[in-house]
Amino acid sequence: MPFDLAARIVRHDAINPDHFLLTLECPSIARASRPGQFVMLQVREGRDPLLRRPMSVFRVPSGRRRIQILYKVVGSGTRFLSRQPPGAALRTLGPLGNGFRLPRGAPRAAASPPRPVLVAGGIGIAIFPFLLEALPPRGPRPVLLFGARTARDLVALDAFRGRGALVRLATEDGSRGARGFVTRLLEPLLQAPRASAAAGRPELYVCGPTPMMRAVGALAVEAGVPCQLALESQMPCGIGVCLGCVVRCRDADPGGLPFGRVCTEGPVFEAARVRL
Numbered sequence: 001m002p003f004d005l006a007a008r009i010v011r012h013d014a015i016n017p018d019h020f021l022l023t024l025e026c027p028s029i030a031r032a033s034r035p036g037q038f039v040m041l042q043v044r045e046g047r048d049p050l051l052r053r054p055m056s057v058f059r060v061p062s063g064r065r066r067i068q069i070l071y072k073v074v075g076s077g078t079r080f081l082s083r084q085p086p087g088a089a090l091r092t093l094g095p096l097g098n099g100f101r102l103p104r105g106a107p108r109a110a111a112s113p114p115r116p117v118l119v120a121g122g123i124g125i126a127i128f129p130f131l132l133e134a135l136p137p138r139g140p141r142p143v144l145l146f147g148a149r150t151a152r153d154l155v156a157l158d159a160f161r162g163r164g165a166l167v168r169l170a171t172e173d174g175s176r177g178a179r180g181f182v183t184r185l186l187e188p189l190l191q192a193p194r195a196s197a198a199a200g201r202p203e204l205y206v207c208g209p210t211p212m213m214r215a216v217g218a219l220a221v222e223a224g225v226p227c228q229l230a231l232e233s234q235m236p237c238g239i240g241v242c243l244g245c246v247v248r249c250r251d252a253d254p255g256g257l258p259f260g261r262v263c264t265e266g267p268v269f270e271a272a273r274v275r276l
Contacts, residue, residue, distance in 0.1 A: 003028045007092040009084055010066060019072050019155045020082050027065040029094050033057050035131035036230055036268045039094030040238040043077040053077045054235045056127040057095065070126040070156055096238050097267045100131055100205060100228055114203035115140040119216050121147050121182055121208020127230050129159040131205060140200040141166055147182025151175040183215050190223040210276055217271035227271035233262040240264035248275040
């Protein structure tokens with residue numbers, strides 16, 4: 001059940017001129033949140049911008065009284081948000097959405113559990129620290145494949161390295177890591193000999209721009225690798241009423257239509273189900 005409340009800003013840290021880490025005091029939302037879910041923030045004075053903005057839950061710190069949100073300034077709403085000081089309150093609706101399906105371990109006693117591979121594009125990185133903290137602590141070492149336009153967009157790396165993830169980077173301009181798209185990092189992993197029992201088969205968790213998720217999803221389906229896509233979409237309501245965030249699906253919804261609402265049936269979908 002989502003909560004709609006005034007969440008107090010506890011901290012608001014600038015990571016660089018474009019990226020900010022927001023910490024909100026909202027115990028009821030924090031306790032109910034699961035990896036992959038999001039909140040809707042009211043980011044305005046007066047009526048502009050009218051609609052709330054969907055924001056992934058970046059982390060829920062110990063104590064489960066607060067949530068953290070990593071965001072990038074891209075328009076008037078996030079610009080307004082970046083100017084809000086500690087002590088201010090933001091109307092916050094959440095948690096919303098279905099969240100990630102977490103690994104259950106090996107399908108057979110003789111096989112290794114799947115190896116979590118987190119594939120992030122740009123600000124899609126914001127959804128993954130919460131997931132990383134929820135993965136089985138004794139499972140295979142997680143891998144982060146992170147692609148962005150430039151080195152300045154490669155933020156929050158300490159949240160992954162500090163928890164033992166293997167981090168691989170790519171930038172479109174070659175300013176850090178491999179030059180090119182994140183798929184350049186993924187393709188060798190999928191083309192390797194069908195992951196041995198010792199290494200564990202990869203299981204992909206993906207978030208980023210739609211073209212990137214389309215490409216990653218297609219590679220995963222072709223390779224027969226489980227793949228969950230956390231879709232990004234404009235969401236006028238966030239609760240499934242307005243139908244402003246639908247995505248085409250390969251199967252029908254309960255009403256017989258080949259669509260799914262990103263805010264309620266998603267934001268996480270199996271790659272084999274959606275048509276991006």
